[in-house]
Amino acid sequence: MILEIQQTPAEYLPNLLQIVRLFRESVTLKPVPSDDLEQNATPKTLEANRLDQMKSINGKITTFHAKQALSQYSN
Secondary structure: OHHHHHOOOHHHHHHHHHHHHHHHHHHOOOOOOOOHHHHOOOHHHHHHHHHHHHHHHHHHHHHHHHHHHHHHHHO
16 A cells, blocks of 8 residues: 555645545444433434434545546646
């Protein structure tokens, strides 16, 4: 992995860093607090919580792609 990073042109390193951060966020979703409500949660409410987290991540990815597109036009 380090070799791949070292072979990446310096001007693309900020983009690579953002991709890595988005990936990390997508695989390490914020845990829902454990309390009586969670213990009584139904599969439907648990899935709704997961979908809300995924929508948040998708919004960040969309913002990232929009910024990339804008930066291409400004150069």
